[in-house]
Structure formats: C-alpha cells, structure tokens
Amino acid sequence: MRDALSKALVHIAKENPNVLLITGDHGYTLFDDFRKECPEQYINAGIAEQNMVGMAAGLARTGFRPFVYGLSSFIPLRVLEQIKLDVAHDNLPVVFIGDGAGFVYSHLGTSHQSTEDIACARVIPSLSVYSPADRFEITACMEMAYQTKGPVYLRIGKADRGDIHRELPTLKSNSLLNVKVGKLGSYSIISTGSMVRTAMNIVNSSYPDMAVWSVPIVKPINYNQVASICSQSKAIIVLEEHSKYGGLGSLVAEIASKFSPVRILSIAVDDKFSDKCGTYEYLLQEHGLDRITIEQSIHNFLLGN
Amino acid sequence: MSSNFNSFDPKVLRKTVLEMAYAGSTVHIGCAFSIIELLAVLYRSHLRYPENDPHNPNRDYLVLSKGHGVMAQYACMRELGWLKDEEFLNYFSDGSNLKGLSDSRIPGLEVTSGSLGHGFSVGVGLAMGAKLHHTDQKIFVLVGDGEINEGPIWEGSLFAAHHNLNNFMVIVDENGFQAMGSTKEVLDLDSIQAKFESFGFEAITIDGHDESAINSGIIQLWESGSESPKAIIAKTIKGKGVPFMENNNTWHYTRLTPETYAQALLVVEESQ
Numbered sequence: 001m002r003d004a005l006s007k008a009l010v011h012i013a014k015e016n017p018n019v020l021l022i023t024g025d026h027g028y029t030l031f032d033d034f035r036k037e038c039p040e041q042y043i044n045a046g047i048a049e050q051n052m053v054g055m056a057a058g059l060a061r062t063g064f065r066p067f068v069y070g071l072s073s074f075i076p077l078r079v080l081e082q083i084k085l086d087v088a089h090d091n092l093p094v095v096f097i098g099d100g101a102g103f104v105y106s107h108l109g110t111s112h113q114s115t116e117d118i119a120c121a122r123v124i125p126s127l128s129v130y131s132p133a134d135r136f137e138i139t140a141c142m143e144m145a146y147q148t149k150g151p152v153y154l155r156i157g158k159a160d161r162g163d164i165h166r167e168l169p170t171l172k173s174n175s176l177l178n179v180k181v182g183k184l185g186s187y188s189i190i191s192t193g194s195m196v197r198t199a200m201n202i203v204n205s206s207y208p209d210m211a212v213w214s215v216p217i218v219k220p221i222n223y224n225q226v227a228s229i230c231s232q233s234k235a236i237i238v239l240e241e242h243s244k245y246g247g248l249g250s251l252v253a254e255i256a257s258k259f260s261p262v263r264i265l266s267i268a269v270d271d272k273f274s275d276k277c278g279t280y281e282y283l284l285q286e287h288g289l290d291r292i293t294i295e296q297s298i299h300n301f302l303l304g305n
Numbered sequence: 306m307s308s309n310f311n312s313f314d315p316k317v318l319r320k321t322v323l324e325m326a327y328a329g330s331t332v333h334i335g336c337a338f339s340i341i342e343l344l345a346v347l348y349r350s351h352l353r354y355p356e357n358d359p360h361n362p363n364r365d366y367l368v369l370s371k372g373h374g375v376m377a378q379y380a381c382m383r384e385l386g387w388l389k390d391e392e393f394l395n396y397f398s399d400g401s402n403l404k405g406l407s408d409s410r411i412p413g414l415e416v417t418s419g420s421l422g423h424g425f426s427v428g429v430g431l432a433m434g435a436k437l438h439h440t441d442q443k444i445f446v447l448v449g450d451g452e453i454n455e456g457p458i459w460e461g462s463l464f465a466a467h468h469n470l471n472n473f474m475v476i477v478d479e480n481g482f483q484a485m486g487s488t489k490e491v492l493d494l495d496s497i498q499a500k501f502e503s504f505g506f507e508a509i510t511i512d513g514h515d516e517s518a519i520n521s522g523i524i525q526l527w528e529s530g531s532e533s534p535k536a537i538i539a540k541t542i543k544g545k546g547v548p549f550m551e552n553n554n555t556w557h558y559t560r561l562t563p564e565t566y567a568q569a570l571l572v573v574e575e576s577q
Contacts, residue, residue: 043433046467048460051426055464058430061415062438063362082457085417086427090409 001159004135005097006033008142009067013038016065019146022056023069024049026099031069053079056094057086065093065146071105072098072114076121076153088127088151095145101131101157102194102241103274103283113283115269119246121153122219129219131155131248133196136165137177137216144171144217155218157241158194158280164214174217176225180204182211187302188233190215190226192248195239195289202295210237215248226252227259235263237298241289244268265301267294313345313384315516319546319573321380321393327566329397331405335544335556337377339480339513340447343539346519347445348381359387359412365442366431368415370424371449371478372407375414379403382413422455424448425475429461432473432534443527446475451483454492459504462534466505469532474523475501477536478513480543482554501536513539547572 010033013019021034022043035042045052049070056066068075075098076083087094098117105112121129128148130141138156145152164179171177180200182188186209191199196214203210213229215221230236236256238249249266256262269287276286284290288297322337347367355361369378382388388403395401402411406419415431416424428446435442448458465473477497481488488494501508507529511522519539526535543557544550547569561569 045464046460048457048463050422050457051429051460051464054423054426054457055430055433055461058427058432059434059437060430061427062431062434064434064437081420082423082426085420086423089417 001132001135001138001156002030004138005142005156006030008139010034010037012067012142012146013041017041018063019065019067020059021067021069022052024052024074026070049074049079050082053082053094054086057082057090057092060087060092060094067095067097069097069099071112072101072117072155073112074098076117077114080120080124083121083127083151083153084124088124091126091150093149094151096151096153097156098153099156101155103280103287104158106280106283107277109277110273113274115241115243116246117153117155118218118242118248119250122246122251126150127219128152128217129155130216131157131192131218132216133191133193133214134162134164136163136168137214140169140171141216155193161194161197164196164200169216171217174220174222176222176229177214177216178211179214180210180212183209184232185234186210187235187237188213188229189237189239190229190248190252191239192216192218194241198289198291198294199239201291202298206295207298218248218251221251221255223255223259226255230256230260230262233262235265235301237265237267237301239267239294241284242268244270265297267297313349313381315341315345315546316573316576317384318345318377318380320570321383322376323561323566323569323573325376325379325393325396327561328394329405330560331397332558332560333373333376333405334559334561335480335482335550335554336371336373336449337375338545338547338550339541339543340371340374340377340478341380341545342514342516343447343476343478343519343541344377344381346516346523348385350520351443351523352445353443357385363440363442366415366428366444368424368428368431368444368446369407370416370418370428370446371421371452372418372424373449374447374478375405375407378407378414385413387413421449421452422457425458426461428475429465429470429473432465432470433468435472436468436470442472444473446473448475448477449483450477450479450481450488450494450497451491453477453494453497454483462501462504462506465534470534471532474526474535474537475506477538478541479538480541481552482543482557484557486554497538498536501538505533506536507531507533508536508538510538510540513541514545546576
C-alpha cells in the first residue's frame, strides 16, 4: 500500500511540475523514489506542522499543488485550524496525507495513534475525506484527490492486510464499492480502510449471505447509495478503526435516520485511549476490533441483543 | 502602483476607521490606528498591483496576519476604489461583506486572520512560491507584537531563513499591547529585533509612525543584497492619532459613543 502511495506521488509529480511533496520530517524511506525522480518538488518543512500547512496554503495560492504528508495523529488533528482557515476556507487544492491511522503505531502509545481524524476532518466545510482499503483504492484515491482540485484529507491506515480488489476500482460519483455481493434482503457490512479486510474475512468464512461495501470516499458521501443499501438490507453493520463518534458509523446513521431507518450495529473504537502497548493485533483486541470479538459482536447483533 | 491618485493620507484613513467603527459600533480601533502609517506607505509606494487588480497573479502580497487591524486596511482599499462608501456606512449591518477580522474572500485581503499566527506561514508559502516561479514578487506580512507569542511565527521564521526567502518581509507592529495588557506584563518579548536576527533575519527597528523612516527602512532592506528574509520592527502607539485612545488598552475593546466619536473625529481632523 505504501508502495502504491509512493508510485502515485511520483506519477502525479512527473505529470505536473507544480506538484510539490511537503513532509513534516516524516516518511523515512517512503519518499526515496520521489526524491530521486523529482528532487526539485520535494520539501522537508521540518518538525513544524502548523507552519507547513500555512505554507502549503501560500504555495497553493501561487499555483502549486501541494501534497502535505504527515502522520494522521498530526495531520489533520494538530493542524486542524490551519486546514480550516488557511486551506479549506478558500477551497485550495492541497492534499493532506495522514499516514499510520488507527492503531498502526501500536507500540508507541496515544501520541501516535489516530482514531479521531475522520470525525475532525468531516466537519471542515469543503474538505473531502478519503479512506482507502488497499493499494488499488490508494491509487484511485490519489488520482481522484489530484483531479478534485480542492482540499482533501487522505487517511492511510494499516497498509499490509491484503488486497480487497483485483484491479483499479472506479470511484465515479463517490461510490461505495461493493466488494462482496450479498443475498438480497440480507445484512450488509459497510466498512472503510483497514477493517474492510476483516469484514471480508468474516463474511467469507461465516456469513456468506452478507454483502460488504468499502467506503474509500467518506466525504462527499453518496447519500443515495447509502440510503439504497440501508433500504435493501435487513440491518447494517458498520466496521471501522476509528472512534464511534463522528466516523463512518455516525455518518451511515445520519443518512439512514433521514432516508431509510434501519438497525445499525456500529463496531468501532470506544470513547477511550489505549491502555497498554503491544502488536497491532494486540491493540485491536484491546479495543474490541480483533476478528474474534467482532464476530461475537455480530453474532449478538443477529440474535437481536 | 502610482501615488498620483491616492495619497493615503493618514488623517483620511483614521477618519474612515472612526466612521466605520462608529457605524458598526465595533471594537479594535486601537489595533487599526497603530498600523495606519505602515499601510499608507506600503500602498502608496511599495505594493505593486498590475492593472490595479487585487486578484492579479503577479501582484505583490500584503498579508495582514494581525487581522484585528483590518479597518485600517479597509480604509486603504477605499482609497483604491476597491471598496465603496456604502460598505463603510453599512459596516456590520446584516448581510454585509466586511467582517470584523480579515477575510480572504474580500478582494485585497489575502488571508482569513484573527486567529493569530496564520498569515505569517501563508506569507512564507507565498514567498517560497514566488521563488520557485522565479518572479520578483515581494511578500509583506504585517504581524502584531502580541501575535508573535504564537509558535508558527517562529516555525515559519526558521523556514524562511533556511530557504533564503529574501523576498519576504515581516513588519512587526510593536505597539506594546495585547488584548489583556502590555506585552511586557503578559509575555515579555524583550528585543524583537534580536529575536528575528537570531532566527536569521536581517532586521531593523524604526518609528512606525514616521512615514519617511518606514519608506527608507523598506528600501534599505530590499536593497541590502543579502539572502536573508527581512524584518522591520515598527515602534508604534496603540490608538495613535486620538490622544485619549493612545496607549490606553481599553480601546482594544471599547466602542465609540456619540460623544467619543465626535471628540475623536475633531482631533483627527485638526491634526497635522
């Protein structure tokens, strides 16, 4: 997935010399190819995220297309006001790439974990929010972010959980992607990012009738499509590596309550910080997002509990 | 930009600020009065707007990072004909465009400020952009002395110096006050010039109400030939021009009454 990100950045930058990659001293080897291929378009702004985002706004005003890279615990959270006032208020074409979303940095603790970013980004007017699930969705999202010509927050979570797609999906009209066809009138899982893989694993082995939808474009969401999925499903399960508040679960509930009321189970991060550290799988377990706990939650939901 | 048509007379600018502050029953008069001469000199002699077009991509940029002084900039934009008289008479009326703090959607205002420490970084980006595009555009950023409490000012200073952005000039309105008291009481800044110098700027301190000193200071820095970004520390008086407002920080938040409005207008009109 990170390889897809690097390739997409190089591709876009070579196509348009006004594309700039600006990093807040993050990325390690991720940008080796970029720096080799497009050295003039690479800026390390130092460990100074607020200035980096304001500066990206200034560069965008002079015709550049900045792609601002940082960890998702800093971009967008730490610089939310700069994103709001300096960039989004004027609909400037700046793409914010927040890497390591969710519990990727499972050993490093709360400062590097990011389960609030979708909620925070969603409420900024004119800011689009993308959350790809695999390398194909990353490539498609990067291209869409580049074509959108407005501000975008691109959330990149756990990157190596396996492909969802076999080829590049089409993201026209901000569609939710049906990555597993279900039986009509059965349950549907709507998921995003890292958790789409988990949803697929569970459905393939335990619930073959269920549909799985991946949501790479969280905002602007396709209201009609969400409403239609809700109306055609017995109930909805939303699965995400993000807070229960303000994420995909909230979004689906907002739409369903207005257009197509349906029972919704939101499986997401509770309103708490990580207590312990350990592997990524350990942290998922601590927050009830490991496969066994999720299956149990779904099982209870289906029983009506 | 030609100075033949617009004199940017500080007396007229202060009068405009008083008129609109009274019409809108609004605050921040002291914040506007300390930067009148700075803006007058910039608009009169330094900012280049091809075709007098505030959106022209080849313009010089004036970023009002201390958005609280926006009435002073509105007053200059009225001289340019970019704003109409009725916008001043209707200041703060329902559905009007001109806000109490700088808003980037008004032609001539480059950033949305008021949350402090933003415009400086945007200005650094504009300067970097001009350098990368190989243009000779100049970027002026006007910040308040209270505003430089903000961290991004110093993040941006590091960046501007590291990248030799000698097309970037910060002008610090050192009026010695911030919202709740003197800068000395709140967070003592000590020598602002020394601070910017230690961050790699070429810096000078001038009298921010002496138009010829402002003009020659700007010229001196642009012509120095150094690679460093520039800083002008302008010693100013908050509320300058109306004796009962000068160095009286209550005029950060006080609104004009019919009496104080009449008194203020009188002293401004009678000033030299």
